[in-house]
Amino acid sequence: xxxxxxxxxxxxxxxxxxxxxxxxxxxxxxxxxxxxxxxxxxxxxxxxxxxxxxxxxxxxxxxxxxxxxxxxxxxxxxxxxxxxxxxxxxxxxxxxxxxxxxxxxxxxxxxx
Amino acid sequence: xxxxxxxxxxxxxxxxxxxxxxxxxxxxxxxxxxxxxxxxxxxxxxxxxxxxxxxxxxxxxxxxxxxxxxxxxxxxxxxxxxxxxxxxxxxxxxxxxxxxxxxxxxxxxxxxxxx
Numbered sequence: 721x722x723x724x725x726x727x728x729x730x731x732x733x734x735x736x737x738x739x740x741x742x743x744x745x746x747x748x749x750x751x752x753x754x755x756x757x758x759x760x761x762x763x764x765x766x767x768x769x770x771x772x773x774x775x776x777x778x779x780x781x782x783x784x785x786x787x788x789x790x791x792x793x794x795x796x797x798x799x800x801x802x803x804x805x806x807x808x809x810x811x812x813x814x815x816x817x818x819x820x821x822x823x824x825x826x827x828x829x830x831x832x
Numbered sequence: 833x834x835x836x837x838x839x840x841x842x843x844x845x846x847x848x849x850x851x852x853x854x855x856x857x858x859x860x861x862x863x864x865x866x867x868x869x870x871x872x873x874x875x876x877x878x879x880x881x882x883x884x885x886x887x888x889x890x891x892x893x894x895x896x897x898x899x900x901x902x903x904x905x906x907x908x909x910x911x912x913x914x915x916x917x918x919x920x921x922x923x924x925x926x927x928x929x930x931x932x933x934x935x936x937x938x939x940x941x942x943x944x945x946x947x
Binding site for chain 1: 836838863865872873874875876877880882887888922926933935936937938939940941943
């Protein structure tokens with residue numbers, strides 16, 4: 721079955737700097753890769769997603785890149801703000817399933 | 833509107849109690865999910881309902897019993913739980929259960945404590 725690894729587990733940046741979180745997946749049949757942000761005491765909130773027929777997607781300060789050959793995808797946050805502080809989860813979904821296989825999460829702290 | 837609502841927000845129960853968690857969405861989504869999330873861990877899939885039929889059961893113990901009364905509602909019935917079942921229980925929904933994976937939208941969760 722699918723396995724998703726996520727790094728780093730914690731990331732501290734200064735406000736205004738960029739943050740990058742990386743994930744690798746094992747199942748080449750996976751075709752959908754969402755990123756979720758989870759604040760303390762809340763459910764995961766989708767922030768961006770990408771499908772296997774696209775290499776990059778951007779939404780304002782957030783971008784995701786996908787390398788299907790290497791089976792890894794990354795989240796890029798530019799101009800970080802304190803309100804970006806949260807736990808971020810990547811996920812992969814094998815083709816033909818309703819399953820999301822989550823990475824282990826990255827705790828991002830943005831210091832003013 | 834991409835809102836999934838869950839009640840209650842918090843639940844404390846004894847090991848002999850019977851309780852239910854409720855989830856509701858009005859986005860016309862036809863797939864609904866239950867996840868369990870322990871502290872500092874990612875969500876783990878428990879059940880998937882597609883068009884009101886149970887399509888995935890991730891070998892969850894029978895003390896957890898899901899129910900989908902209609903396309904907008906999803907329940908999780910709890911009975912004879914163990915302290916290790918204490919966790920955040922998340923509900924999610926997506927447009928439909930098809931081979932093209934749809935975005936899953938999560939509710940805020942129910943924080944369950946089993947004494």
